[in-house]
Amino acid sequence: MEHVPPPAEELALLDRELAQLDARRAHLLTRRAWLVSALQPQAPNAPRWSTPPVGHGWAPGQPWGSGPRTAKPSAPRSAQNVLLTLGGLLLTVAAVAFTLVSWGSMGIGGRSAVLALVTLAALAAPAVLLRRKLAATAEALAALALVLTLLDVYAIHAVAAPEADGLTFTAVASAVLAALWAAYGLALGKLHLPLPAAVFFVQWPLLLGAWAAGAPAIVVGWALLVTAVVDGAIALWGKGLGVRVTAGIGLAVMGSAALLVGLGESLTAGGPLGALLPGALLLTAAVAALAGAWRAPDGYAQVGGAVAGLAAVAAVGGVLRAAVPGTWQVPVYLLCGLALLSVVRVRLPRSAGRGVLLAAGAVPAGALVWALPPVAAVLLGPVQLVAEVWAGAPDGFRGALGASMPWSETAAAPVVLAVVAGGLGAAFRWWPALVRAAAPLITPGAKVRGASGAGALGLGWGTLLLAAATLDVPYPVAVALETVLVAGLLAVAVLGADRGAGGAGSAEGAGPGGGIGSAVRVSALVGAFGGAVSVGLLSLASEAATYAVFGALAVLFTGAALRTRAVVEQAALAVAAVVWGTVLTGCAARSLGLAPHEAAPLLLVVPAVTVGLGARLRRHPVALPVELTGALGALVAVGLAVGRAPFLALVLALCGVLAAGAAVRPERRPVAGYLAAVLFVAAAWVRLAASEVSVPEAYTLPVTVPALVVGVLRRRKDPGASSWTAYGPGLAATLLPSLAVAWTDPDWLRPLLLGVAALVITLLGAKYRLQALLLLGGAVLALDTLHELAPYVVQVAGALPRWLPPALAGLLLLAVGATYEQRLREARRLKDALGRMR
Structure with a gap:
């Protein structure tokens, strides 16, 4: 027997074990703190303990540090950056306001002197601040100086050269500013802003100059390409991450624009001679991209190789395209793209070569986009x-x-x-x-x-x-x-x-x-x-x-x-x-001149074949998909017969026969058996409705009685059989058609007899715990009662005030909400009770 101590003794035992666990946890936390401190880098002259403190789980041979090293608090850089940014922004706003608003109140000498003096002061201050180790303040003043130089350019154009062309003046000013800030950045190497600013100004002189001169598009393309080559050189050999990133963005923008200009000129050229100049531009771009890819890191080298390959295809293909009819222009580009595959014979860096191969694959892909719509x-x-x-x-x-x-x-x-x-x-x-x-x-x-x-x-x-x-x-x-x-x-x-x-x-x-x-x-x-x-x-x-x-x-x-x-x-x-x-069966019906409802029975030939095939295949994995496809054909047949009730009854009965044939197999019986019963009952209802039978019980009772006898015998032989299988089809064969007729019967006798029968069936289901009898009888009884009481409900509703039904509905909802949990428990109990029935 297992010994169970008294409660007091067991409580004391639990307290001792918890105390031991707490002590062990404290020991482990102390050891963890020492390990964290031992793994942290220490100052060169920091002392180290030779032994750990007593009681902290130190074992001989284990190193022990000098304890957790307190980290030196870092300077509040974020606050400093915010203050410097706000200060530089305010100074910039003041300078702009002075230039744009207060400019006119001073003479030409005074205006020039003030701007020049302030700009020189802003340019000189960062050098002094860098010597005093105030790098962040120097960066803020350098940003102010950058804005001031732009204002100086605006002032010079407005006062000294008001007649100068705006584009030409901007191009010259961009070149001057690029040179100025490049020299300034190289002189003060610790500043991060000047050199990226110089790279930004480099983007505009050639482009704006060509635009100002009214040069043709191909000249503008060359200006863009030269600018992109300069950007590429700066991106490869520039100093500092900011410089390289700025140059890389300029390379992407200017290079893409140059390629688009060259491609557009090549596609609109009227002949091979007209396509030579755009081809030269594109081919130069391809050479420049490949040269850059030769020295760039892997990812950028692959992009450069792809750009070089596509530009070369556009260059050569553009010249050849102008010499062939319009229908055959795409094959010309395709052949040029396939020629890029020869790169496997050329000694290129691996990433650049892969980029060229990507271009060789992109050209056929584009050709397929053009060729697949006809397919x-x-x-x-x-x-x-x-x-x-x-x-x-x-x-x-x-x-x-x-x-x-x-x-x-x-x-x-x-x-x-x-x-x-x-x-x-x-x-x-x-x-x-x-x-x-x-x-x-x-x-x-x-x-x-x-x-x-x-x-x-x-x-x-x-x-x-x-x-x-x-x-x-x-x-x-x-x-x-x-x-x-x-x-x-x-x-x-x-x-x-x-x-x-x-x-x-x-x-x-x-x-x-x-x-x-x-x-x-x-x-x-x-x-x-x-x-x-x-x-x-x-x-x-x-x-x-x-x-x-x-x-x-x-x-x-x-x-x-x-x-x-x-x-x-x-x-x-x-x-x-x-x-x-x-x-094929549908075609045969059309050849015979059959109407859709007449063709419906013929369409059941294939479902019959699939049922027989499924019986032969048994549990083969193919059997179920084949039978389901046949069932879809049967569903089509039912849809075709919907317009004619006699044919619909015939088709439903034939489908019931097929389902019953499938139900012979044990693996299909649970689904096919119920389906066959439903189809047979539906066929009987449709047939009765088509024959305008007013007393369906004369036809359904002869079916219901033997069906119930068979169900009783089935239950005696197999007490575990479901009541739905034994009694459901037989009861539904009479109750449901009778309910349908009673719903439209103005007399009182049929609803009364149906209600009595449904009540008896419901009571029998409750007594013998038979789910089918209880639910079928109860549903029919409820619907029959509702039909009989409906006229009186309508009369009462008409006599009541219009505000009363919503009020009653609101009260009902409040009551249900207040007792929701109780109603939910009752519903669960009802569900469990029904589940225990057979």
Whole structure:
């Protein structure tokens, strides 16, 4: 037996253990404080204890410091900076106010003398302050001096040279200020502001001078480029972070502007000779960017290499573009971009070379942006045929695509797709050799090779489709071509999956004889689905083409599903085959001239096949997706039959038969069994309503009685069976149709009999703890009572004052809110009680 001490003894024991824990915690905290002090850097002459204080857990051989070293409080730099900033700002405002407001009250000599004197004082003061170690104050006065020099420039222009051109004067003044502040910053090397200010002023002389002279755009571009080169040199070799950052911003802005000017002039040139000057500007920019990338850090070097590559493509491609027709200009730039791949043979720094390779990849990407919209038009154009099914086959491929795409302007798009697809295919085929040739620039990777193969496959497929549309091949040829392409893509996906399951050869980086790779297979599968939808829409122009295409698609996707061993792909292919089969049944109904409600039963052929297929597949992962797709076809059939009640009853009954067939299997019984019961009951109700039966009990009671007998026998055999399974269908078969009829019956006999029956069923459910009887009977009784009391409620409501119902509702809400927690507990108890019922 376990000994339990008396409460007093146990309390004393707990107090002793807590005291020991407190002592241990204090010891650990003391030891931690010593370790923190021992790890902190100490002054060179700081004394050290040789032994730790007594009682602090020191062990022989452990070092012990001189205790926690008190950190020297730092100077209040933030407060000082705020004060200096405010002081400099106030002085600046005063100087501006003096120049703009009080200027006119003094003579020319006095004005010049005051400004010059104050500026010289502001420029001289930082040198004195730096010698006295007052660097922050010196920086504030240097900022004031900067503003004063700008005011001096304004004053000189307003008084000494009022007739001078503003742009020309500003350009000269910027050059003077740049030289002044550069010399000042170099003389006082400890100040941080002057040299960045000089770099800022460097940006304007050439640009404003060219603008003031009315120079053409190409001269402005050269001015921008020279300024950007100066910025690049300062960014590489400048002194101080502020200088380099300012120069880097100027390089980005001025360099981008120069490139845009050169590109704009190149694109608008009327001939090759007119494109030479912009090309020279762009080529010079490329050389300058590459030279900077040669010496820049890695990240900036990569950007510089990319800019150099793109500028070179724009330069050379611009000259060649002017010599070819407008349709073929994009392929010219594409070929120039692919020529950048020769950088792998040039000894460039690794980052710069990678940047050039990025440019070589960006050019084909831009070409694809231009070439892919026609491919989308080929794939999505047949959507218009849905509104005119079987209106007649057009003469050519374009006739089925609509007139939205100007095909004469996209003649070069198939060439662009073919070139890019060929390049990606070559990279996929000879990837190991490519990696060896460009080892410093290309990082080996399976994903990259797989993406190349997938891109080559997709672009090759698009090339063939777009070429057929560009050539406007006959309609039958286009349909046959798209169908064959779908078959080819399915073959690639299926064979690739089989090879991939074969072993190590399936890796992405495997040689040509290995597996095709998951990326390529996924690309092929997606292309097969997209192509199937496109050719299916395209075939809607002709009845014969529709049957041929959807029949071929059903066979192809079924064969692929049987051939592949990948579960996900197999399920997707099987689902697609079911969809194509459903479309075929719909086409058959249209060929027979059936109305939509008459075609509804025919559409249940495919769901019946999927139920039988599911019985054969049993628990195979593909079985459930196939059966659910068939169920969607059955749902379409129900929707088609909604307009005609007799056909709707027939379709519901047939769907109930299919659900009952699926419920034979144990794994489908929990869902399919209930669904079959609901469908049968719904079919009976619809049939009764269609026949305008006024006494539905004559038809429902013969069904309810045997159903309840079967339920009783089921419960005797299996006491754990749910009351919903045993009695729910039988009771619902009579109660619900009777309730529907009683709701519109003006007589009192039917509602009375229904209410009595529902009351009896409810009491039986409560007595024998049967959930189905209790809920069904209670719901029908409540609705029946509500129907009978509704006229009186309306009369009473009409007699009451209009303010009374809102007031009663408010009181009810207050009462419920006040007793909310109690009502919630009662609801939970009711839920638990219902849950315990069978």
